[in-house]
Amino acid sequence: MSRVQSVSRTAQIAASDPNRVIIFDTTLRDGEQAPGFSMSTDAKLAMATVLRDLGVDVIEAGFAAASPGDEDAIRRVAGEIEGPVFCSLSRANEKDIDASHRALSTAPASHQRCHIFLATSPLHRSAKLRMSTNQVLEAISRTVEYASSMFADVEFSAEDAFRTEPEFLVEALIAAADAGARTLNVPDTVGYAMPEEVTKRFAYLNEQIRPRHPDVIFSTHCHNDLGLAVANSLAAVEGGARQIEGAINGIGERAGNASIEEAIMALRTRADRFGVSTGADARQLVRASRTLCEVTESVIARNKAIVGMNAFAHESGIHQHGMMADSRTYEIIRPQDVGFDGTSFVLGKHSGRHAVAKRAEVLGHTLEGETLAAVFSGFKRRADEIGEINDTELTAIINAAAPTETRQERAYAAAG
Template identity: 75%
Template sequence: MTDRVAVTRTEQIAASDPNRVIVFDTTLRDGEQAPGFSMSAEAKVRVAGVLRDLGVDVIEAGFAAASPGDEDCIRRVAAEVEGPVFCSLSRASEGDIDAACRALAPTPRSHRRVHVFLGTSPIHRSAKLKMSTNAVLATAVRAVEYARSLFDDVEFSAEDAFRTEPEFLADVLEAAADAGARTLNAPDTVGYATPDEVKTRFRELSARIHARHPHAILSAHNHDDLGLAVANSLAAVEGGARQIEVTVNGIGERAGNASLEEVVMALKVRSDRFGVSTGMETRHMVRASRTLCDVTETTVARNKAVVGINAFAHEAGIHQHGMLADSRTYEIMRPQDVGFDGSWFVLGKHSGRHAIARRAEIIGRPIDGERLAAVAAAFKQRADQIGEIDDAELIAIIDQADQASNERMLRYA
């Protein structure tokens, strides 16, 4: 085994606060594996730079053994972006671990991680691996021991953990910890689990593993096949997980992974419930989302939580009235905290007089009293016809209402 560095970056983070959650971003690996999200080396460097600014602790930059191109991309990201821990995924084989070591050579040793995974569920053991439980256990130990000869920071994942027998899952993770793995991941690889199951499983794993390895970090990696990835990640934190594995915009295999922005903001907004913190500079979230959309030529839904264009937009008149009085009536976080300039009102058929008057004042055409009543009536008719009313359309409505009012006055003069 090579000489060990004094302390890894991950250990520094974990030692700083037992309630500090490490954010592990796999946008460049699991995210990129989703159809339509392949990225060039230049794109990966660009996204990694934003992730660094966002405060991500660990960036899984790819799967070095997948192809020579992927190894080169990881090497370039590790060479050009400084700050986070960089990680490569690896199967439980020496060749994969060697590829990860080559790819991560440009980054300081304290900031290198290899992420070794091996299927543990009955279906993976029988259909994919053709291995017994004893063989899986021995392979996991052998792979982690070899990884520790090259890396100080080793993560082990029991693939398909939530369809693995609970006792065997604990056996494998404990054996991996004995072999030198510092981070132990129990991934819901196929999005099968429910929050109650996740919370219970992590509590059980924590009780057993921390009895022998008190500094081991339990990690949660959840997929969204049943729409539960974010809820399951939060449940894992409640159960004792202190690393969450996420992606920007929730991209990833099949239905995707737990969304970085949703999990992190849930932990922040509901700190009263979860009692943990992250090191995230959340004001870069919108930038991260839009950068990923730009390099992959994709979009996010308007109603996407936290970063969607409608996340801080208000059209309903009752909501707009409340927002004008105090934004906390309908917003549980400030738009500036995630990178938006502020909230905005969408003027449409649901808007009320308060919002119409406020927008008219902003664009230099203040209206009140009978004028406001006339404009509001015309506004509703026009909104029913075309939907959203922009500033030019509002000015035209005001002008038409004023002209109609003047003509009535002339007729009765």
């Protein structure tokens, strides 16, 4: 069976820079199949537009064989959005691959990817697949070869890779590479692995497989069951992975996937450690997060890293004082770099005199000496009662604490 000869977009990226990490976004597939995150076709188009602007390299637009609606949504997204590679998930059978081929036919050939998965762990082989190791290897070879006759870009995922015997995992991935897969995904399907294990596993796979297939791209797809999805994705990069799979806001099955926004900013902020880059325009991260919240009618925690409301907000007086002196004291990322307007100082019971005086000055009140002491005392009492102090509340506190003659002078001035 002959293979498609055109060069895929991701292969071009990998060939141009071995230290470029490909960002594979599965918000529209793995993210959407989580309870509460189902998306209409229009919602998928809105998200795909933002993901394109964010600069993700691959958008997994859905699972074509799952339903006629999913196939149609992939067809529209791939046909109406230009730029990224579009991907459809397929089980290891010809029918699924045919559905992916139909759905992706609207995108240029170099921007189509078929993503085939098959479980490889002993538990999945016996309990779910009821297949021997030889049968698993045969299925991988047959279906990847079939997909390679239609797609220039084929990815193979060894489901439950981290509970698979390392030696058999090598056999499975070599079978996929021999049949034409150029991206080999090693997913932590149930969020079981620890970061050190992930680094060692990827280093081992690189050592065993690259001599035979030097052009393959190793990929990581981590779930967050133990809260380690992003940490494990970064550990995979240290082990040689050059594709990270994840979702905006970390949505996905069970506890979710690796948060793409966190992975992107970790690689960027700690470039000194990782020595890699991405093609992402991080200024679009907040927009992507908010768009997802809108189309799925969901919310994220205020303290969500990178994109949460509190990610660049400061209430503590010690922190506010430090920020006024130099923002680098408490912020390792500029808020503008991810799409926020700037730092937010929240006035509350933990705020100090400097922050209260600074905000009062913005509102047109210069507070010093006994007046500042009185305002600050009133501010603390009110903050204990209601929590956050907005500008209206602060103005009322200032007016109440000001000397009588000052209030009279203001009243006369206001009366003209």
